[in-house]
Amino acid sequence: xxxxxxxxxxxxxxxxxxxxxxxxxxxxxxxxxxxxxxxxxxxxxxxxxxxxxxxxxxxxxxxxxxxxxxxxxxxxxxxxxxxxxxxxxxxxxxxxxxxxxxxxxxxxxxxxxxxxxxxxxxxxxxxxxxxxxxxxxxxxxxxxxxxxxxxxxxxxxxxxxxxxxxxxxxxxxxxxxxxxxxxxxxxxxxxxxxxxxxxxxxxxxxxxxxxxxxxxxxxxxxxxxxxxxxxxx
Amino acid sequence: xxxxxxxxxxxxxxxxxxxxxxxxxxxxxxxxxxxxxxxxxxxxxxxxxxxxxxxxxxxxxxxxxxxxxxxxxxxxxxxxxxxxxxxxxxxxxxxxxxxxxxxxxxxxxxxxxxxxxxxxxxxxxxxxxxxxxxxxxxxxxxxxxxxxxxxxxxxxxxxxxxxxxxxxxxxxxxxxxxxxxxxxxxxxxxxxxxxxxxxxxxxxxxxxxxxxxxxxxxxxxxxxxxxxxxxxx
DNA sequence: AGTCTACTTTGATATTTCTCAATGCAGCCT
DNA sequence: AGGCTGCATTGAGAAATATCAAAGTAGACT
Numbered sequence: 001x002x003x004x005x006x007x008x009x010x011x012x013x014x015x016x017x018x019x020x021x022x023x024x025x026x027x028x029x030x031x032x033x034x035x036x037x038x039x040x041x042x043x044x045x046x047x048x049x050x051x052x053x054x055x056x057x058x059x060x061x062x063x064x065x066x067x068x069x070x071x072x073x074x075x076x077x078x079x080x081x082x083x084x085x086x087x088x089x090x091x092x093x094x095x096x097x098x099x100x101x102x103x104x105x106x107x108x109x110x111x112x113x114x115x116x117x118x119x120x121x122x123x124x125x126x127x128x129x130x131x132x133x134x135x136x137x138x139x140x141x142x143x144x145x146x147x148x149x150x151x152x153x154x155x156x157x158x159x160x161x162x163x164x165x166x167x168x169x170x171x172x173x174x175x176x177x178x179x180x181x182x183x184x185x186x187x188x189x190x191x192x193x194x195x196x197x198x199x200x201x202x203x204x205x206x207x208x209x210x211x212x213x214x215x216x217x218x219x220x221x222x223x224x225x226x227x228x229x230x231x232x233x
Numbered sequence: 234x235x236x237x238x239x240x241x242x243x244x245x246x247x248x249x250x251x252x253x254x255x256x257x258x259x260x261x262x263x264x265x266x267x268x269x270x271x272x273x274x275x276x277x278x279x280x281x282x283x284x285x286x287x288x289x290x291x292x293x294x295x296x297x298x299x300x301x302x303x304x305x306x307x308x309x310x311x312x313x314x315x316x317x318x319x320x321x322x323x324x325x326x327x328x329x330x331x332x333x334x335x336x337x338x339x340x341x342x343x344x345x346x347x348x349x350x351x352x353x354x355x356x357x358x359x360x361x362x363x364x365x366x367x368x369x370x371x372x373x374x375x376x377x378x379x380x381x382x383x384x385x386x387x388x389x390x391x392x393x394x395x396x397x398x399x400x401x402x403x404x405x406x407x408x409x410x411x412x413x414x415x416x417x418x419x420x421x422x423x424x425x426x427x428x429x430x431x432x433x434x435x436x437x438x439x440x441x442x443x444x445x446x447x448x449x450x451x452x453x454x455x456x457x458x459x460x461x462x463x464x465x466x
Numbered sequence: 467a468g469t470c471t472a473c474t475t476t477g478a479t480a481t482t483t484c485t486c487a488a489t490g491c492a493g494c495c496t
Numbered sequence: 497a498g499g500c501t502g503c504a505t506t507g508a509g510a511a512a513t514a515t516c517a518a519a520g521t522a523g524a525c526t
Contacts, residue, residue, distance in 0.1 A: 179472090179473065179474090180473075180474065180475090181473080181474095191473090191474085192474090192475080192476085195474060195475060195476085196475085196476085198474095199474095199475075199476090
């Protein structure tokens with residue numbers, strides 16, 4: 001893991017981050033240490049239960065937020081993408097609620113939590129930005145409850161793949177960072193079952209995989225899988 | 234459905250609501266119409282997709298927030314209890330994300346959304362209270378993702394029953410408002426399967442049911458069901 | 467090239483869960 | 497009492513999913 005002080009003024013994420021809309025002046029006066037962090041695939045950023053001292057913005061790469069159960073199972077609670085804020089568990093929460101693990105080589109931006117807290121009190125724009133992200137996170141979580149609670153394995157997987165690939169449109173460069181096991185832990189399925197369904201999708205020509213590149217060939221048909229016969233969802 | 238103007242100053246929910254901590258003066262100047270509403274079991278308060286004009290505080294009774302799928306299934310996204318805020322879908326969201334249905338005869342307090350919005354800008358205490366509720370909702374949603382994604386039917390049901398009954402400690406007066414179908418739609422199971430597991434729990438003496446009264450007889454043993462052999466969770 | 471290692475695939479079987487159909491039960495109405 | 501209605505239960509069989517075990521594959525390292 002390598003670390004260096006960040007130059008927020010020229011950050012490529014600036015307008016996607018929670019500091020979007022701030023003036024250069026405000027940005028210079030953030031009053032906190034902001035660090036760039038580069039980590040490798042598999043690195044654990046923090047553990048569930050750890051005291052939370054930092055929040056992070058995902059600049060490049062992928063992160064999974066995982067909860068481990070007493071029964072040995074692991075559940076991926078959230079997958080993060082470019083621009084997402086994480087590690088910020090709420091105003092009064094001082095412990096991380098998940099374990100955060102890099103899915104690929106990843107660049108982060110690290111913010112001090114207590115400074116961020118003060119900042120959000122001082123600058124309404126920052127507060128609103130954080131609030132908006134929480135709102136989105138809640139909405140996503142509720143959508144996932146619906147997926148897990150009322151769809152079958154193939155439908156869940158189909159929905160996920162279509163959403164994934166529409167979020168990362170046609171970028172051949174980015175290899176698919178999730179293992180079959182990751183997919184299983186995200187969708188509540190066994191690794192083997194995921195593998196079988198993927199194979200079936202490939203057999204039907206809905207999906208193509210080469211090296212680490214995953215390509216959705218027929219999003220429309222995949223979606224009918226996801227929602228029953230011919231329904232939009 | 235009956236409606237009347239509310240007397241916030243003497244509201245029994247005052248200190249549990251998002252207006253907790255406000256002075257009498259502030260409370261008088263809310264600057265919005267606040268209505269008490271009484272509704273009967275099964276009443277739909279709003280539909281998914283409706284334009285959101287009001288938020289509600291649940292004062293007495295029970296509410297389920299439901300999403301309906303194209304495939305015919307319904308998923309209960311959230312169960313609300315005494316003191317919960319709902320119908321407030323976020324700062325910029327103008328449509329309800331769920332259908333809200335009364336599980337029993339219920340008293341609500343209805344707030345105008347745009348006024349609430351302004352209020353939260355003016356009064357930090359209100360804003361923080363709303364934020365805190367969102368935070369809790371997100372945490373609950375994530376816990377449910379874990380339940381749905383990595384536990385078996387009997388474990389999910391056991392966890393739910395223990396939590397339910399610890400939230401409503403030993404009040405014989407309140408009948409259990411959920412049908413087997415509700416339980417199924419909440420836990421992602423078929424009605425029949427819920428029924429069978431409940432029967433098994435009763436057979437083992439973990440649970441007792443008489444008329445509408447549901448009693449958890451052995452929370453500890455029920456929890457070992459929920460988490461595998463002897464584990465806390 | 468050879469060997470490791472981690473990930474994936476496949477098959478066989480066991481378990482879990484759903485579906486369908488029938489019946490039971492209790493409250494409510496007349 | 498009789499009948500109606502909505503919910504709960506039970507059983508039997510089918511479908512979905514997990515588990516266990518064995519091979520297959522590809523990349524990383526020497």
